Amino acid sequence: MAKPSFPTATTKEILERGDLLAPRFDAAGLIPAIATHAETGEVLMLAYMNAEALERTLATGEAHYFSRSRNELWHKGATSGQIQLVEEVRIDCDQDAILLKVTPEGDGGACHTGFRTCFYRVVENGKLKERLP
Amino acid sequence: MAKPSFPTATTKEILERGDLLAPRFDAAGLIPAIATHAETGEVLMLAYMNAEALERTLATGEAHYFSRSRNELWHKGATSGQIQLVEEVRIDCDQDAILLKVTPEGDGGACHTGFRTCFYRVVENGKLKERLP
Numbered sequence: 229m230a231k232p233s234f235p236t237a238t239t240k241e242i243l244e245r246g247d248l249l250a251p252r253f254d255a256a257g258l259i260p261a262i263a264t265h266a267e268t269g270e271v272l273m274l275a276y277m278n279a280e281a282l283e284r285t286l287a288t289g290e291a292h293y294f295s296r297s298r299n300e301l302w303h304k305g306a307t308s309g310q311i312q313l314v315e316e317v318r319i320d321c322d323q324d325a326i327l328l329k330v331t332p333e334g335d336g337g338a339c340h341t342g343f344r345t346c347f348y349r350v351v352e353n354g355k356l357k358e359r360l361p
Numbered sequence: 362m363a364k365p366s367f368p369t370a371t372t373k374e375i376l377e378r379g380d381l382l383a384p385r386f387d388a389a390g391l392i393p394a395i396a397t398h399a400e401t402g403e404v405l406m407l408a409y410m411n412a413e414a415l416e417r418t419l420a421t422g423e424a425h426y427f428s429r430s431r432n433e434l435w436h437k438g439a440t441s442g443q444i445q446l447v448e449e450v451r452i453d454c455d456q457d458a459i460l461l462k463v464t465p466e467g468d469g470g471a472c473h474t475g476f477r478t479c480f481y482r483v484v485e486n487g488k489l490k491e492r493l494p
Contacts, residue, residue, distance in 0.1 A: 244474055247488045260393050262404060269402040271395060274458040286484065319489065320479035321472055325407040327480045339454055341377055346453040347460045351419065355380045356452065
């Protein structure tokens with residue numbers, strides 16, 4: 229498969245108000261992606277995509293990320309069953325962040341710890357407390 | 362003021378299930394922070410914090426970020442009026458992402474474009490369409 233690539237926006241107007249999908253990957257070739265639950269809106273996780281992961285996500289309708297620890301394409305749920313069916317893909321004003329609305333399959337969660345969201349801890353008085361939203 | 366610093370979690374158990382706030386900043390000293398609207402849950406923006414921005418956010422109750430383009434501490438809203446009152450601070454399982462629940466002041470928005478959220482565009486058939494959630 230040819231290495232996927234995306235165009236570059238040549239003006240601020242095109243970047244911010246145009247219809248051109250021109251994601252700005254960082255020096256490592258990555259862009260952060262927030263996954264929220266399509267039904268509840270809860271923020272489930274933040275991960276990273278490279279161009280291939282974004283292309284795969286758009287082509288298949290299932291969330292793909294790039295695992296920085298394993299240094300490889302990561303089809304979320306392929307081993308855990310927590311496949312994320314992508315209901316909507318958004319991008320922010322300067323196209324350096326992605327927002328997914330997903331329906332998690334499997335146990336309905338997104339976190340390897342067993343919590344449904346990775347954000348299961350609140351900072352209170354400088355300490356962390358486990359508390360689901 | 363002394364340069365703020367945070368401890369390092371020495372085990373996976375402490376990192377993921379402990380009460381120690383031990384944020385993992387990247388090589389550039391930054392951690393991504395998602396801001397959601399405290400009332401609606403809508404994802405408003407994604408920005409970055411360095412240790413000082415996180416310390417200032419926790420100390421003042423107003424969101425501070427680090428502007429990568431200006432290379433400086435960024436008190437959100439100081440010029441735009443879009444101050445973000447922080448209702449809750451969360452951190453994810455491996456402590457490399459922050460989630461804020463905020464109440465935006467000023468015009469109630471978070472984006473410099475005038476939209477209330479930075480994620481005002483959906484990807485559809487490879488093109489972007491402006492559409493608020």
